[in-house]
Amino acid sequence: MQVNRTRRLRQLALIPLLATLGGGLLSACAPLMVGGMVGTAMVATDRRTSGTQVEDQGIELKAGKRLADKLGDRVHISVNSYNRQVLLTGETRTEEDKAEAERIVAEVENVGRVVNEVQVGFISSLSSRSNDVLVAGKIKASLVDARDLISNAFYVVVERGEVFMLGRVTEREAHRATEIARGVSGVKKVVRLFEIISEEELARTAPKPPKPSESR
Template identity: 55%
Template sequence: MNHGVMKRLACSVGAAVLLTGALSACVGPLIVGGAMVGGSMVATDRRTSGAQLDDEAIELRAASQIRSNLGTRVRVSVTSYNRQVLLTGEVPNLQDKQRVEQVVKAVDSVASVVNELAVLNSPSLMDRSSDALLTGRIKAMLLDTSDLQSNAFKVVTERNTTYLMGRVTQREADRATEVVRATPGVQKVVRIFEIISEQELKNMDTVPSGMQPAAPKPAGV
């Protein structure tokens, strides 16, 4: 692995363990019961500026509501992309899994929720560190893939399962999935994409970042 990739990997892993605002180059997530929440806005983001702000607010509000309603007995990671929310982590029972989803659906601006919470004991710190390292490795792989825009993808890893989110074309979705599946350590890939056409992508490239027209509600793929 060359020096550039190692540097990008270190940045990605740092973002997985540091609180929001701790770094300017790789903004870290918020923690809810030991889980990761959130991601940074980037210059080439395909979301509108309003959607980016909504996603940041959704993650913060959802984290607060989960903490208020369920305390620390759950470990929930909240990831919002274009107002679609992915829930990952662990809860002690099915009732808590459903309760977390209800709480998040009630948060302002949430369009839909993909509930991937597992009913089991929380993983060890070593397991969580392994997931963070794997996420960093995947981001580095996407960054070094010449036919993909790595910033178009949001990557979340839980228990060696990698979740991919973003507004991408079918070609990009398939290519990214191929790259991630080939990454050592990945056991499963779950795609939660909003598929756009090649023409839509071309149109995005002609307008400033964050100024894209509002998109319809995301749909999982």
């Protein structure tokens, strides 16, 4: 009994930890920008421009507020934006609310495309959302462990065990990350929403290593 209780406490303690690791991006649907760095270092390795990163944050805030103002607590919808592509996940009770949510978000400034993955049916429980957070954490750890990937290139959203993967990545990186996510326990399905770039473009845009300091 004591062992089970200790294990449960550790699982609960992991939830706020994952939120911190996610760089403030972790919400009920568990979006996770994966990478081992935070602050200025994470911004520098993000494959979006700094201006686009700011725009994506603004889109999420504005869209979330407009959805709350117009649809209230009768829906559970999470908004995640990457390179102006906006992913909607969660649940509504009617098809009308699902369509209305997409319309509201499409009218937000700087939105380029809306991917509406909201499900019509019962609103998810807190335990289901907590499990999504744990699954997202496992995916993060697996991507960080992969030596052939830049983990910070991937933006992961988990909803009801379904994994949505975004990012500006090559086909090789997309395939590898998808296979990694599929191998994580608790994952039911992986949906790729990547923006595919060439290996040449990746080489051009990759951060250059710092020059060694000159010896005196």
